[in-house]
Amino acid sequence: MLNEYFFVLKAEWMLIAIIFLLLFLKVGTSDWKNETLLYGINILLLVNLLVGFYANLEGGLFSGMFHNDALLILEKNILNLGVYLVSLIAYPWLKKHEHVLEFYILLLTTLLGMFFMISSGNLLLFYLGLEMSTIPLAAIANFDLDKRKSSEAAMKMIISSAFSSALLLFGVSLIYGTTGSLVFTEITPLLNGSPLQLLAFILLLAGFSFKMSVVPFHLWTADVYEGAPVAVTAYLSVISKSAILFIFLQVLYVVFKPMTTEWYFMLFFLSLLTILLGNLFAMRQTNLKRFLAFSSIAQVGFILLGLSAGSKTGMASVIYFLLIYLFSNLAAFGVIGLVSASTGKESIDDFKGFYKTNPFLSWVLAIALFSLAGVPPTAGFFGKFFLIMAGAEKGNYVWVIFAALNMIISFYYYLKVVKAIFMDQNDHPIEKLTVPALPKLAFVICLSGMVLTGILSWIYEYIHTLSNF
Amino acid sequence: MNLTLFLLFPLATAIAILMASGLKQIRVIALVGSLLQLALSGKLLLAYYEQRAAGNQSQMLFEYVQKWYGPLNLQYHIGVDGISIAMILLTAFVVVAGILVSWETEQLSKEFFFLLVLLSLGAYGFFISLDVFTMFFFLEVAVIPKFLLIGIWGSGKKEYSAMKLALMLMGGSALILVGMLGIYFSSKTAGGAHSFDLMELSKMNIPLARQMLFFPFAFIGFGIFTAIFPFHTWVPDGHASAPTAASMFLAGISMKLGGYGCLRVATYLMPDAAHAYSWVIILLATIAIIYGAFATMMQTDLKYINAYSSVSHCGFVLLGIGMLTQTSINGAVMQMVSHGLMTALFFAAIGMVYSRTHTRMVAQLGGLLKIMPFISTVFVIAGLCSLGLPGFSGFAAEMTVFMGSWQNPDKWYRLATILACASIVVTAVYILRAAGKSIMGPLGNDSYKDLTDAKWYEKSAAILLIFGILVVGMAPFWLINLIQPGTEFIMNKLAVVATGL
Numbered sequence: 001m002l003n004e005y006f007f008v009l010k011a012e013w014m015l016i017a018i019i020f021l022l023l024f025l026k027v028g029t030s031d032w033k034n035e036t037l038l039y040g041i042n043i044l045l046l047v048n049l050l051v052g053f054y055a056n057l058e059g060g061l062f063s064g065m066f067h068n069d070a071l072l073i074l075e076k077n078i079l080n081l082g083v084y085l086v087s088l089i090a091y092p093w094l095k096k097h098e099h100v101l102e103f104y105i106l107l108l109t110t111l112l113g114m115f116f117m118i119s120s121g122n123l124l125l126f127y128l129g130l131e132m133s134t135i136p137l138a139a140i141a142n143f144d145l146d147k148r149k150s151s152e153a154a155m156k157m158i159i160s161s162a163f164s165s166a167l168l169l170f171g172v173s174l175i176y177g178t179t180g181s182l183v184f185t186e187i188t189p190l191l192n193g194s195p196l197q198l199l200a201f202i203l204l205l206a207g208f209s210f211k212m213s214v215v216p217f218h219l220w221t222a223d224v225y226e227g228a229p230v231a232v233t234a235y236l237s238v239i240s241k242s243a244i245l246f247i248f249l250q251v252l253y254v255v256f257k258p259m260t261t262e263w264y265f266m267l268f269f270l271s272l273l274t275i276l277l278g279n280l281f282a283m284r285q286t287n288l289k290r291f292l293a294f295s296s297i298a299q300v301g302f303i304l305l306g307l308s309a310g311s312k313t314g315m316a317s318v319i320y321f322l323l324i325y326l327f328s329n330l331a332a333f334g335v336i337g338l339v340s341a342s343t344g345k346e347s348i349d350d351f352k353g354f355y356k357t358n359p360f361l362s363w364v365l366a367i368a369l370f371s372l373a374g375v376p377p378t379a380g381f382f383g384k385f386f387l388i389m390a391g392a393e394k395g396n397y398v399w400v401i402f403a404a405l406n407m408i409i410s411f412y413y414y415l416k417v418v419k420a421i422f423m424d425q426n427d428h429p430i431e432k433l434t435v436p437a438l439p440k441l442a443f444v445i446c447l448s449g450m451v452l453t454g455i456l457s458w459i460y461e462y463i464h465t466l467s468n469f
Numbered sequence: 470m471n472l473t474l475f476l477l478f479p480l481a482t483a484i485a486i487l488m489a490s491g492l493k494q495i496r497v498i499a500l501v502g503s504l505l506q507l508a509l510s511g512k513l514l515l516a517y518y519e520q521r522a523a524g525n526q527s528q529m530l531f532e533y534v535q536k537w538y539g540p541l542n543l544q545y546h547i548g549v550d551g552i553s554i555a556m557i558l559l560t561a562f563v564v565v566a567g568i569l570v571s572w573e574t575e576q577l578s579k580e581f582f583f584l585l586v587l588l589s590l591g592a593y594g595f596f597i598s599l600d601v602f603t604m605f606f607f608l609e610v611a612v613i614p615k616f617l618l619i620g621i622w623g624s625g626k627k628e629y630s631a632m633k634l635a636l637m638l639m640g641g642s643a644l645i646l647v648g649m650l651g652i653y654f655s656s657k658t659a660g661g662a663h664s665f666d667l668m669e670l671s672k673m674n675i676p677l678a679r680q681m682l683f684f685p686f687a688f689i690g691f692g693i694f695t696a697i698f699p700f701h702t703w704v705p706d707g708h709a710s711a712p713t714a715a716s717m718f719l720a721g722i723s724m725k726l727g728g729y730g731c732l733r734v735a736t737y738l739m740p741d742a743a744h745a746y747s748w749v750i751i752l753l754a755t756i757a758i759i760y761g762a763f764a765t766m767m768q769t770d771l772k773y774i775n776a777y778s779s780v781s782h783c784g785f786v787l788l789g790i791g792m793l794t795q796t797s798i799n800g801a802v803m804q805m806v807s808h809g810l811m812t813a814l815f816f817a818a819i820g821m822v823y824s825r826t827h828t829r830m831v832a833q834l835g836g837l838l839k840i841m842p843f844i845s846t847v848f849v850i851a852g853l854c855s856l857g858l859p860g861f862s863g864f865a866a867e868m869t870v871f872m873g874s875w876q877n878p879d880k881w882y883r884l885a886t887i888l889a890c891a892s893i894v895v896t897a898v899y900i901l902r903a904a905g906k907s908i909m910g911p912l913g914n915d916s917y918k919d920l921t922d923a924k925w926y927e928k929s930a931a932i933l934l935i936f937g938i939l940v941v942g943m944a945p946f947w948l949i950n951l952i953q954p955g956t957e958f959i960m961n962k963l964a965v966v967a968t969g970l
Binding site: 312376377381382385386392395397400401404405407408412415416422 | 536537538539540541543606607609610612613616617620621627628631632635636639640643644646647650651653654682
């Protein structure tokens with residue numbers, strides 16, 4: 001039994017151990033240099049990532065409140081990988097920061113919350129994990145301590161999260177009211193699509209949409225992304241979004257399976273709106289972080305298309321896409337973060353003529369953008385193709401054609417950035433930057449991820465075998 | 470014969486280019502790589518003859534299947550028939566010539582040659598694929614190199630042209646994507662699964678309603694790549710702004726991807742719809758032919774002249790496909806080969822002129838024959854081939870298209886054929902006028918006197934392409950015999966339907 005408590009919760013224990021270690025370091029007298037600390041923490045995170053692949057045990061704990069299976073282990077590993085990459089690309093920024101330890105304590109606490117959230121088998125634990133992952137996140141959005149915009153971002157984030165949590169909670173209480181249970185497996189058979197349950201589902205969906213920044217619940221996204229430090233923006237747009245989507249998959253595919261027809265049409269309209277508005281707004285942006293914010297909104301629209309399949313392939317294609325999205329987006333944010341940390345420049349115009357001075361970084365950014373746009377041979381092509389293919393399964397070709405045509409718009413704005421980097425002239429380009437070892441490692445991992453995840457089909461096949469519902 | 474080599478050679482060349490340093494090393498690597506590829510294509514042709522002589526009657530030769538994305542029924546399935554071999558040979562010729570004419574690209578030479586090789590990799594991959602998904606994959610692989618080649622090394626309003634080209638081609642890809650998903654979800658193999666496999670798909674009949682719905686997506690999608698009217702507008706700007714080698718690749722290879730796709734995917738897999746929609750295709754093709762020819766007459770820039778004439782000439786490809794007779798489809802494939810070689814040669818000659826005189830305006834040129842006889846001769850040969858002089862490839866190809874088209878007894882189809890034939894007169898007008906003005910007569914500018922004739926690399930590029938043009942022009946039956954078995958299978962599929970209707 002003790003064994004079970006240890007191994008089923010292994011990923012969580014690992015994080016708790018690291019958090020406590022950092023706490024002790026903080027409390028104890030540590031006058032270590034930032035570089036040393038950062039290298040140490042990154043090694044810890046690497047160990048955490050590697051341990052995630054071994055000695056995993058599937059099973060349920062606390063009478064079904066918490067469960068762990070092969071798919072969840074994979075999802076946790078993906079999140080661990082993402083956090084490791086975020087930590088690597090945060091290096092140039094954190095190097096000069098006074099509160100490195102606090103940053104990591106808060107960051108890992110949010111990750112811990114996400115782990116509990118995706119492993120939950122009960123709406124209460126789900127809500128607990130969600131809040132645990134949101135509140136510290138608002139705190140680290142404020143981590144550019146001397147920038148007003150950063151505090152503004154944190155404020156906006158905490159308010160909008162509180163609002164969306166309230167919606168979620170209302171939805172949860174209605175579910176409890178109609179079914180008399182909070183346990184996922186007990187709810188499902190009692191769902192019959194009655195108006196009250198439908199209202200509950202809509203409230204839940206609105207709460208989720210807030211977190212995933214689905215239009216029309218996206219209004220906080222761009223401001224928060226712009227104000228928060230780049231590493232936190234990367235974390236928000238990739239890790240926290242992936243975690244929410246992982247649990248959203250479970251909720252749609254397992255818990256609300258009896259209401260498939262209802263949620264299919266809701267997703268349909270949300271996705272059309274999200275793709276279109278995300279694309280149209282992304283075209284008009286001049287700040288790279290806002291640009292990526294809107295482009296990531298559009299990406300979520302595509303994810304909803306894949307989600308709508310309601311099948312094994314749908315589930316696999318969403319998880320697969322998120323993995324690729326993680327590599328691509330983190331690579332892009334890594335370059336932007338590096339430039340922003342050393343020069344403070346974040347606008348697209350500043351990147352004109354970037355290729356002349358920084359060819360390596362330019363290629364990383366360009367390949368990341370190609371991958372986000374879905375151009376082969378990068379993995380993004382496969383990711384997006386499979387999403388659309390999964391969406392076509394139900395024969396809703398209006399949606400497919402809409403998505404395919406919107407890919408052209410998205411192609412336009414990604415290419416606009418590529419054009420600025422490679423083709424436009426600039427009298428004062430960003431000077432030559434030295435890439436520290438840790439971000440360089442992140443770029444190499446992201447690049448190989450963006451190339452190999454597509455060509456090597458077994459990654460998808462592996463995810464497909466695990467996709468259970 | 471292992472067809473995967475056609476991917477591994479360019480890949481190895483590309484990696485070697487990345488390792489190399491300095492223009493001298495890079496261009497030698499690129500040239501050696503492309504020559505090896507040419508030799509490989511020659512070997513493929515011989516191997517093909519050997520197989521056919523040994524009595525191998527199967528549709529595709531040297532097939533190889535490897536599961537790729539198992540749960541989604543994707544495969545890496547490759548194989549060739551005569552049509553693909555003709556296309557592969559064309560690609561190999563144009564790639565060698567393109568690398569030769571870019572021999573002195575100083576600016577960012579590593580990236581330049583890398584992108585050229587990447588573009589050729591996409592083309593080879595496309596032509597050997599027998600799986601719609603892999604075809605689509607390689608088709609899109611070739612888009613980004615075009616964008617970067619035009620945008621970085623181009624001239625004129627290059628950013629605009631690059632963006633326009635990339636977006637229109639992506640638009641084509643988006644339509645193809647819808648079309649191929651439609652085909653996929655309408656298919657059902659013996660095991661009950663869906664399939665992207667061309668050979669599997671050709672054995673089954675897609676329901677008529679589905680065909681009528683998805684044929685336009687697939688055909689117009691591929692058609693955009695081959696400048697179907699009214700989606701041809703990327704062609705003039707793209708070609709005119711591109712650096713010489715990129716123009717050659719664009720017109721010589723990239724536009725052929727579209728024609729090949731129209732034939733192999735849209736027409737072959739959805740024959741009922743091809744019959745039903747053939748009048749639309751012919752209408753669009755005829756407009757493209759006539760409109761392209763007249764638009765060319767109004768151009769003053771040599772590159773625009775050639776680009777608009779490409780719209781007109783590629784119209785013959787679509788016309789041939791739309792007529793749906795065996796001869797006309799043979800003609801369409803021949804026209805693809807012929808047009809590929811001819812425009813590549815034309816763009817090479819224009820590039821040579823431009824690199825010396827720094828102008829492409831016909832009005833400012835003149836009397837070049839006295840100063841650079843070799844380049845001028847090349848120019849004239851390309852022009853004569855373009856206007857369809859017997860003995861050159863253009864004549865053989867266009868003649869076959871016309872003969873095939875006439876076999877279609879419908880009176881409207883005949884009218885289209887007559888109109889298309891008439892465009893040749895217009896072609897003669899603009900070609901002779903452009904060639905006469907820029908090559909004959911008094912010198913356009915006194916400073917031209919000091920200009921030099923072609924260097925060895927330019928000469929070899931031109932001779933290589935002229936060799937191809939002459940072979941096709943003098944011995945067209947050689948090419949027809951190569952293509953024929955491939956088109957026969959397509960015709961059989963089309964005929965089954967025609968009698969069934």
